[in-house]
Amino acid sequence: MKKINFNQPFVGLNGEPITDERNQPLIMGKFLANLIARSEAKDKPMERYELCHKLYTAEGEVEIKDSEKEYIKSACEGQGMTVIVAAQILKLINA
Numbered sequence: 001m002k003k004i005n006f007n008q009p010f011v012g013l014n015g016e017p018i019t020d021e022r023n024q025p026l027i028m029g030k031f032l033a034n035l036i037a038r039s040e041a042k043d044k045p046m047e048r049y050e051l052c053h054k055l056y057t058a059e060g061e062v063e064i065k066d067s068e069k070e071y072i073k074s075a076c077e078g079q080g081m082t083v084i085v086a087a088q089i090l091k092l093i094n095a
Contacts, residue, residue: 001063001064001065001066002063002064002069002093003061003062003063003064004061004062004064004092004093005058005060005061005062006027006028006029006032006055006058006062006092007027007028007029007058007059007060008027008028009025009026009027009028010025010026010027010028010031010084010085010088011088012084013084018084018085028088028089028092029055029056029058029062030055030056031085032055032072032075032089033051033052033053033055033056034052034056035075035081036048036051036052036055036071036072036075037049037052039075047067047068048071051068051071051072064093069093072089072093073090073093076089076090
């Protein structure tokens with residue numbers, strides 16, 4: 001297991017936080033939780049739901065199991081994410 005803080009904004013190439021349509025910072029954990037929640041429920045849907053809930057509600061570091069880390073990696077590489085968003089998540093879980 002690894003402790004990771006997903007409660008931080010994505011940052012653009014200019015070093016400024018990336019914002020959503022309401023001009024609020026786009027938070028990694030909330031974004032990732034929504035991404036995973038929209039994926040197909042063919043592989044362990046309850047575990048995926050629990051991961052989504054953990055990521056969405058976290059206010060600091062969360063413990064991520066190796067299996068969750070692998071799922072996050074595959075979600076980043078297979079969901080049509082932009083490079084700047086996927087790279088920041090991958091960098092965080094591989095640190």
